[in-house]
Amino acid sequence: MRYVKIVDNIANGITRDGTPDLGDGYQGTNNLEQADAILVRASSLHEMEFPASLRCIARSGAGFNNIPLERCAKEGIVVFNAPGANSNAVKELVVGQIMLNSRNTRGGEQWVLDHAQDADVAKGAEKAKKAFVGHEAIGRKVGVVGTGAVGSKVANALVALGMEVHGYDPYISVQHAYELSHRVIRDADLNEMCKGCDYLTLHVPSKEDTLQMIGAEQLNLLNPGAMLINYARDTIVNEADVAAALESGQLGLYITDFANPEVMKMKNVIVTPHMGACTREAEENCAHMAIASMKDYLNHGIIRNSVNYSDCDMGPCTCTGRVAFLHANVPSMISQITNELASRNVNIARMMSVPANEHAYTLVDIDNELDQETVDALRAIPNIYRVRIVVPADGLDGGLGTATN
Ligand SMILES: NC(=O)c1ccc[n+]([C@@H]2O[C@H](COP(=O)([O-])OP(=O)(O)OC[C@H]3O[C@@H](n4cnc5c(N)ncnc54)[C@H](O)[C@@H]3O)[C@@H](O)[C@H]2O)c1
Numbered sequence: 001m002r003y004v005k006i007v008d009n010i011a012n013g014i015t016r017d018g019t020p021d022l023g024d025g026y027q028g029t030n031n032l033e034q035a036d037a038i039l040v041r042a043s044s045l046h047e048m049e050f051p052a053s054l055r056c057i058a059r060s061g062a063g064f065n066n067i068p069l070e071r072c073a074k075e076g077i078v079v080f081n082a083p084g085a086n087s088n089a090v091k092e093l094v095v096g097q098i099m100l101n102s103r104n105t106r107g108g109e110q111w112v113l114d115h116a117q118d119a120d121v122a123k124g125a126e127k128a129k130k131a132f133v134g135h136e137a138i139g140r141k142v143g144v145v146g147t148g149a150v151g152s153k154v155a156n157a158l159v160a161l162g163m164e165v166h167g168y169d170p171y172i173s174v175q176h177a178y179e180l181s182h183r184v185i186r187d188a189d190l191n192e193m194c195k196g197c198d199y200l201t202l203h204v205p206s207k208e209d210t211l212q213m214i215g216a217e218q219l220n221l222l223n224p225g226a227m228l229i230n231y232a233r234d235t236i237v238n239e240a241d242v243a244a245a246l247e248s249g250q251l252g253l254y255i256t257d258f259a260n261p262e263v264m265k266m267k268n269v270i271v272t273p274h275m276g277a278c279t280r281e282a283e284e285n286c287a288h289m290a291i292a293s294m295k296d297y298l299n300h301g302i303i304r305n306s307v308n309y310s311d312c313d314m315g316p317c318t319c320t321g322r323v324a325f326l327h328a329n330v331p332s333m334i335s336q337i338t339n340e341l342a343s344r345n346v347n348i349a350r351m352m353s354v355p356a357n358e359h360a361y362t363l364v365d366i367d368n369e370l371d372q373e374t375v376d377a378l379r380a381i382p383n384i385y386r387v388r389i390v391v392p393a394d395g396l397d398g399g400l401g402t403a404t405n
């Protein structure tokens with residue numbers, strides 16, 4: 001049996017308590033010390049001490065700024081996310097917000113609520129509607145910052161609605177470049193794109209180079225009264241600059257999914273409670289994808305959708321054994337591993353080694369069974385974070401397979 005510590009309500013939409021079905025051979029646990037994996041949604045794991053038993057963390061969602069990726073990598077813990085699994089949910093909400101708030105439907109609804117008891121509300125409404133004249137989005141310029149899973153869908157939808165859509169994403173993947181409509185104008189410079197935008201919508205991850213990437217400089221390039229939409233993360237904008245731009249009228253409206261005390265003090269702000277991915281479909285997609293990546297890794301040593309190691313997929317093992325090495329990306333690691341195996345007459349049938357910046361993952365299929373002495377010798381190689389005996393399946397035998405290094 002493998003144990004999974006489920007940290008959040010992962011999928012409220014599909015089960016009553018938010019606990020997804022983990023399938024045969026897996027069981028939820030409250031005891032972190034025995035967990036092979038953690039399944040998490042938005043809770044921060046930055047302060048959590050991870051037990052030696054922990055082999056992976058699966059984030060049921062796109063963003064991963066709640067997980068200490070580098071610390072995990074060095075502790076031999078692979079972190080997965082669920083790329084794209086909630087992107088349609090965010091797209092639908094963002095497009096809806098842009099359209100409805102170009103028409104100030106909120107102000108109109110509030111007027112009706114305020115006059116709900118008036119007998120002549122119908123007549124009054126005909127007069128009042130003059131105060132709620134909006135504008136159409138068609139033909140207006142929108143800048144999309146980050147054209148990955150969410151941003152590309154938002155951009156394509158806004159193109160279909162007749163807007164002039166620009167995208168800024170210097171690191172766009174080949175897949176998302178293919179998915180992006182040819183009618184999206186790709187700008188190489190963020191500030192160039194911001195010039196003359198009536199709308200700016202943010203879809204980048206929170207990381208070092210995106211922290212506060214939208215501030216006074218960018219906001220001042222937008223058309224006066226523009227709308228800023230943030231369904232990415234609050235860290236991406238300079239909130240003091242956003243507040244000032246709202247005060248001056250340079251920004252007409254800030255729509256954000258991230259409530260915090262600073263945002264709540266702003267004028268002309270609409271705040272939703274981090275609900276971009278809150279649809280039954282998105283929760284289910286994310287849970288399935290996160291659980292599938294977690295099980296592929298625990299069962300077969302396959303890495304797919306990791307955010308701290310690179311993909312490594314040799315399919316299920318068809319040899320006598322499979323050993324996974326999580327190690328630093330420094331010279332002579334592979335030769336030390338292969339020499340150690342060769343010196344003990346272990347034949348390597350297949351192997352694959354993939355770097356991920358300062359770390360690397362090496363998967364080796366072998367034709368012999370390993371003895372404890374060999375495993376100990378492999379674990380003693382400097383700069384190895386963890387050696388996993390994937391086949392025979394680790395965590396199941398409690399012997400050679402135990403994950404401690
Ligand atoms: N509000 C919500 O509920 C919700 C839901 C999903 C995602 N998100 C947030 O949105 C982010 C994006 O989600 P996604 O699924 O589209 O992720 P993604 O990885 O598919 O897309 C992110 C894109 O940003 C680009 N990018 C990275 N650094 C950049 C930079 N400095 N400048 C410009 N572009 C840059 C990448 O190349 C990539 O194409 C997530 O990381 C998460 O923080 C929020």
Ligand SMILES: O=C(O)[C@H](O)COP(=O)(O)O
Pocket residue numbers: 041042060061062063064086274276277278
């Ligand atoms: O990064 C994400 O996927 C979104 O912000 C959604 O987060 P959630 O799973 O906590 O709703």
